Amino acid sequence: MALFFGQSTDSVPSDWEAVCARRKRAQLDSIPKEWIIQLPPKDQLNVMDVPHQCGLLTELELEITETIDVQTILDKLRLAEWSSVQVTTAFYKRAIIAQQLTNCLTEIFVDRALKRARELDEHLASTGKVVGPLHGLPISLKDQFAIKGLETIMGYAKWIGRYAESDCVLVGILYECGAVPFVRTNVPQTLMWGETMNHVFGRTLNPYNLAFTPGGSSGGEGALLAMKGSCLGVGTDIGGSLRIPSAFCGLYTLRPSYERLPYCGAVNALEGQESISSVLGPMSNSISGVKIFTKAILDAEPWLKDPLVLRKGWNESEYQLSRHGGGKQLCFAIMWDNGVVKPHPPLHRAMNMTKRALKAAGHKGTVGFRCQWSGDRSNVSSLQVIDWENHRHLEIYKNAETIFAADGGHDYRSQCEGVEPLIQTMSPSTDSHENALDEPLVKSLVGDLYHRTAHEVWQLHTEKRGLRKSHLDHWQATVSRTGTGRPVDAIIAPAVAYTAVPHGLNTDSFYTTLCNALDYSCSVFPVTFVDPKIDDPHPPHRFYNHEDEHIYKFYNSDLFPGFPVALQLIGGTQEEEAVIGMTEIVADALKKLNDTA
Amino acid sequence: MALFFGQSTDSVPSDWEAVCARRKRAQLDSIPKEWIIQLPPKDQLNVMDVPHQCGLLTELELEITETIDVQTILDKLRLAEWSSVQVTTAFYKRAIIAQQLTNCLTEIFVDRALKRARELDEHLASTGKVVGPLHGLPISLKDQFAIKGLETIMGYAKWIGRYAESDCVLVGILYECGAVPFVRTNVPQTLMWGETMNHVFGRTLNPYNLAFTPGGSSGGEGALLAMKGSCLGVGTDIGGSLRIPSAFCGLYTLRPSYERLPYCGAVNALEGQESISSVLGPMSNSISGVKIFTKAILDAEPWLKDPLVLRKGWNESEYQLSRHGGGKQLCFAIMWDNGVVKPHPPLHRAMNMTKRALKAAGHKGTVGFRCQWSGDRSNVSSLQVIDWENHRHLEIYKNAETIFAADGGHDYRSQCEGVEPLIQTMSPSTDSHENALDEPLVKSLVGDLYHRTAHEVWQLHTEKRGLRKSHLDHWQATVSRTGTGRPVDAIIAPAVAYTAVPHGLNTDSFYTTLCNALDYSCSVFPVTFVDPKIDDPHPPHRFYNHEDEHIYKFYNSDLFPGFPVALQLIGGTQEEEAVIGMTEIVADALKKLNDTA
Incomplete structure (x- = not known):
């Protein structure tokens, strides 16, 4: 993530704030x-x-929006227990509540979405068939995915x-699948x-x-998903943009490898930059x-x-971990600290919890996949953690940031030039157009x-390829430490x-950017929540750099109570199916740990 | 392919010819x-x-090197009917004959290759098992694939x-597969x-x-493969570099999509250029x-x-044309002329022959795959040609050439700078360091x-993506013309x-570059050979450009007698298996046509 932009733009017309305010009013x-x-x-x-509390949502609308498992919602839609109009209305109302509280939305198009939902309901009623695997499901989209008109x-x-003169490819496919972009x-x-x-649109x-x-x-x-104003959303990620908000808001996400899911027709920053591609x-x-989204x-x-x-296409056998010994014996490795910025105490606790959960689950031989797992649910016999x-x-971080x-x-400045000033800091306490950054890493x-x-x-590409090769070899070499006959899963x-x-205050993105750089x-x-009673500050360590010191110092267990604590599960390049499968195993193990705690 | 380089390099030491001559003598x-x-x-x-004629090869060595089907050679190696030392010696001797006639080689390392062959023979003799799917097979490599030492x-x-301090990835895999890089x-x-x-090394x-x-x-x-100094070689292609020599020498080749086969550790021109990647x-x-190579x-x-x-990995179902209706009904489209350079008469005849062969084969319902086809050999019931x-x-050509x-x-000049002059023309009749090009297209x-x-x-990338999307949509839209329910296969x-x-005289590479640009x-x-009796010049057409006119004018049926005439079969991105499967169908149909002629 580029956190510095050089000089700010010049020649901004004086009415830029009025232009923006007018659009915001229209919203x-x-x-x-x-x-x-x-x-x-x-x-x-x-x-x-x-x-x-607010009273806007009916009992049914609360039930619908608090149904966490997306498959359950799809099943009820398919069986016409809930209509798409009901489900879309419920999530739309809750999204509008979220909007009033967190300012999470850009485009709002209620009539259009409900018209679509009605058509889907009519189709199901008249044919008895769903349009596709996402029939009737409202889906929220980051403000990059063009929708015609x-x-x-x-x-x-x-x-x-x-x-937009046409739908981007993703939106076209979502329509084919029966979804309701809303x-x-x-x-x-x-x-x-x-x-x-x-x-x-503001902050x-x-x-x-x-x-x-x-x-x-x-x-x-x-913010929208955390408030359950949507049950499934689509974002993008070039340095952590899916994973940072998912971690901060207690959500699940998948950052797939480059070009696995269709970005064509979506707008983007640094358009045409292909050295480290943004993914959705x-x-x-x-x-x-x-x-469900990835498979559809x-x-x-x-x-x-x-x-x-x-x-x-979706590879069911890879999802069933065919390249990971059928999932019978898995070995995870924990990256306690990336050597650039030391994680805050709640993260450390979350890793310990996950380690404990996996070891417990493995020993008992009772962990299986949580959803639609067609194999033997007790087939996980051993979960090693190293x-x-x-x-x-x-070196990887430097190469990636230099590429960005x-x-x-030039791209940032030219998009702003003559219209609005370039934002230089996200801090609300200073003028956001002044570069307030204190020599970031x-x-x-x-x-x-x-x-x-x-x-x-x-030359940056050549260096990048060398780093990717070196890191891949390093990973493959873990075969000597796992005891499974395979490298770390x-x-x-x-x-x-x-x-x-x-x-x-969010300046570090290296835990995420590592995966973008290496694809x-x-x-x-999500693992747990910050608990001020147990997440005491750690004693100071030997700081890796100025930023590490800064990040260490602002931790204070009283500042963060109740915030979700999440972790990342990292698989190989183009291992989306296996990453989902292994995340299910980890989530199940954590659920069991919490249930027995 | 970049055919112009701007100014030539300066400051070349006077002894560059001696330096090169010394290395050539060592060869x-x-x-x-x-x-x-x-x-x-x-x-x-x-x-x-x-x-x-030359008398260097024994009867057995002639038999070995003239065994066209690589699977037959592998079978005989596996059954120890032929030892790897025998096969490697035979191809090495013939390669050295080819070298003396065509100057096709760079590195020659007879002892090393024969030592490797001997080890493989000993392994087979002592274990009864082959090392891998290419056991004992000598393989020639373009002068990019690093071999340790x-x-x-x-x-x-x-x-x-x-x-080289280590083998490139491809060479490492070839060793694992039991091959003998020679x-x-x-x-x-x-x-x-x-x-x-x-x-x-010269020309x-x-x-x-x-x-x-x-x-x-x-x-x-x-040149080496045409003389049967090798039965399987590996080249690379960024604008036609596999396909042009294969066409000129009457060979089969596959240009796979970007990053399907492992290039890592091979040296390259324009190192780090990833906009249009070279492939092997x-x-x-x-x-x-x-x-056999691709699958291995x-x-x-x-x-x-x-x-x-x-x-x-190798997808057998795609090879069996699962995405092409199981290969039962196929529809090919012929690109008679790309609108940039009109093909010479023998190419036109080859396309007509292929069309005739396919139609005949389809109608008779008797075409099947030539090698290792495990399905029903008579399952092709219809071959349409539009x-x-x-x-x-x-636009595509311009975008690709601008990227190159x-x-x-800079890259070309810096590799030559201070050591040798940059070659500006391949013409033997002018000084190769003078830019002799007459305003090429x-x-x-x-x-x-x-x-x-x-x-x-x-910006070039953005344009490229737009062109690729437009061309893909154009291809998909052929579904209305094929009669198969699918777009052109x-x-x-x-x-x-x-x-x-x-x-x-070889200046045009657009028929090939099209596929690199679109991936x-x-x-x-190969289809046939130039026949001066039937490949009469066509009457002049309205020339597309200066180069088209030039190319038209140098055709003269007496100039090219006996040269192989080859065509290209173009499939979708990452359709390597299907392209091989469909090429087998076309080759079979042509064989039948020739057999009945």
Whole structure:
């Protein structure tokens, strides 16, 4: 994630704030009046309970939106126990509640979504058949996925009034699958932040504590899903943008490898940058949501519509861990600390819990997949956990950040130029257009910003390939330590070194960027919540760098109570199915641990 | 293929010719004295018969080297009917004959190869088991595939004396598969030519006529395989470098999609250029050679050693055309003319022959796969042939050539700088360091050479993605014309607009570059030979451009007698298995047509 941009833009017209305010008003006008709620008192920072308290949702709407397992919702839709109009209305109302509390949405198009839901209901009633595997399901989309006839503003004032002439490939496939795209969600200007704020739609807040960020860049999705204003959303990730908000908001996600899922027709930052590609992926309150989305899209043969997508459909055998000994004996490695930024105490506790859960589950031989596992549920006989040994992390980080900065910030500046100022910090306490960064690690790694030549970019690629080869060999060499006859099956690591932080404080993204640089497929899964009674500060360690010290120092167990703590599960390149399968095993083990605690 | 480089290098030391001559002498010294043959008279331009005439090969060695089907050789090796030492010696002797006639080799390492062959024989004798699927088979390699302890000069004087510290991934896998890498083969300086000449090893000649080029850049492989000095070779392709020599020398090849086969550790031109990636592929006198190589490498799970390789093993079901209606009804489209350069008359005849062969085979319902086809051999019931409609070819060509030239020739110049002059033309009749090109089409498309910025490269990528999407949609839309319920299964097109040409005349590479730009997997298959009695010149057409006119005018049926005429079969991205399967069907149909003629 690029956290520094060099000089700010010049020549911004004086009315840029009015232009943005006008668009924001139009958004407010798109909310049905009867869905406006009474806001809680200003000093109520945790708003997670408001959907229950505010009285807008019926009993059925509460039941629908609190059904965590996406498969259950799909089953009820298929059996017409719930209509798509009912389900879409329920999630839409809750999304609008979330919007009023956290400012998580961009495009709101209630009539259009309900019309679509009605058509699906009629189709089911008249034919007795569902349209596809996502029949009737409302799905939220990050503000990049173009829908015909709607704007896709993606946080840039200049993009106001750009109406899409066609659906992007993903949206087309979602329609084919029977889904109901129903809202689009907020992003940061430039997309290259782990927080979510832009001049058009403003800042998105974390519903666990409004003074905190939900993360970014898919932060609108994070806040929306945390409030259960959607059961399945789609975000994107080039340096952690799916995983940071999922970790900060207690969600599941999958960051697939480059070009596994269809990005074609979606808008993007750094358009045409292919050195480390942005990818799209699902975010959900359940791992079943992650699996259902991934399988539905891959089953639709997306390579017939997006020329960049790999010709590799959903592989059930890989999901059943055929390349991991059938899942009978697995060996995970824990990355306790990446050697760049030491994780805060709750993360350390979450890794310990996961280790304990896996060992317990393995010994008892009772762990199986949570959803739609067609094999023997007791086939996991052994779950080993060893320590991961770090390998060339700083070199990988430096290479990736240099690639992101290869155009010297040209793309960011040109999108803002003549329209709005470039945002230089996410901190609410300073002017966001002044560069307030105190020599972040990324700047010391990348050095001065300048626009690189094609030849220089090719040298970065050569270096990148060397690092990927070296890291792959390092991983393969773990075969000597696992006892399974295979290298480590997956790595368990923090997704971010901390839980959600106050706005402006999220600077580290290396635990996530590592996987973008190496193109390892990976998931995020929630483990526990910060508990001030047990998550005491650790004694100071020998700091790796200035940023590590800064991050260490702002930890205070009283600051973070109740925030979700999540981890990352890292598999090999293009191992999406196996990563989902292994995440189910880990989630099951954790559930058992919690149930017996 | 970049055919122009801007200004030539300065400051070349005066002894560069001596440096190259010394290395060339060392190559000559590496040939066993007893394998030196009496050369045919200077005016004998076709040397295809020399291996038979020269007396160096025994009856058995002739039998071995003239066994076209690679599977037959492997079977005899497995059954110990032939030892690997026998087979390797036979091909090595014939390769050295080819070297003396066509100058096709670079690295010669007889003792090392025979030692390896002996070890394999001993392994088989003592264990009764083969080491792997390529047990005992000698394989030739283009001068990019590093072998530990050997130089990889790749046509650059500067690279003399660079000894590899480890095997590239491909070579490592070939060893695991039991193969015997036995020679490396010549390339042009910079690799970016469709001919084969450099200052270190000189020019490679076409054994059908020594005044003609075997093509390039895998031209050493082309000449070697045409003379049956190898039964299976490995080349690379970024704009046609596998397909041009295969077409000019009457061979089969497969250009797989980006990152399907492991390139890691091989040296390359434009190192780090990832916009249009070079790929490696097999070249062989039989389609069985192409299939055996591809399957063996994919079965070895190359993604565990090369982080860029797709996690997609050999897919038998795709080979059996599961995505093409099980191969029962196929519809091919013929690209008679790409609208940029009109093919010479023999190419036109070859397309007509192929159309006739397919229609005949389809109607009779008797075509099946030639090798290892486990299904019903008579399951092809219908082979339709329609005309391909061209789509945005010049835009695609311009985008690709601009990408290849994005560094303004920096890479080529810096590899030569201070050591040798940059080669500017492949013509033997002018000084090869003077730019003798008469405004080629590529130059008019790309414009003046200059070094582009990262942002400019990203714009080229955006344009490229748009073109790929547009072309894919165009292909998918053929579903309305095929009558099979599917889009066209494959396109049949020339690989080059002409058969092999005199040295210096090969300027067009668009029929091949189209597939690199769009990343379509494709094969080349031989169809017939130029027949001066029937391949009369066509009347002049309205020329598309200066180059088209030039190419039209040099056709003269008397110039090309007996040269192989080959075509290209183009499938979708990452459809390697299906492309091989469909090439087998086409080759079978052509064989039947020839048998009944």
